[in-house]
Amino acid sequence: MAVKNPEGINTPVEAEKPHTEPQNSSQPISEVGTESEAKAFIYFKESSTILSKVNKSSGACGLGQSLPCSKLSNVCPNWQTDYECQDEWFTNYMLNRYGSWDNAKAFHLKKGWW
Numbered sequence: 001m002a003v004k005n006p007e008g009i010n011t012p013v014e015a016e017k018p019h020t021e022p023q024n025s026s027q028p029i030s031e032v033g034t035e036s037e038a039k040a041f042i043y044f045k046e047s048s049t050i051l052s053k054v055n056k057s058s059g060a061c062g063l064g065q066s067l068p069c070s071k072l073s074n075v076c077p078n079w080q081t082d083y084e085c086q087d088e089w090f091t092n093y094m095l096n097r098y099g100s101w102d103n104a105k106a107f108h109l110k111k112g113w114w
Helices: 035-047 069-075 083-097 102-109
Strands: 002-004 010-012
Touching: 035 083, 035 102, 069 083, 083 102
Parallel strands: none
Antiparallel strands: 002 010
16 A cells, blocks of 8 residues: 655555454453552452451451461561551562462452452
């Protein structure tokens, strides 16, 4: 295909390529994201990103809902207000259990918890 440029000369134009999903992705495109997006997804699903969130039925607490809460509170005595400590604790938990935030999110999407 060609279009005329301002000088009236036909110039070839490459056709737009259709949008396709990544070829080597086993997840739908809506579930593929960055590690920070996966972490934000989990924190939002677990606690609505409220640092001091406590689950009334289980007693789980914090951004990622530590169960029991004492696992988090023993390491982060000010867990209700200390984002950095909570984030470090939950990141270490995630790395030991899942290896990446993306893996933790995939597990959460499959099971409904992490």
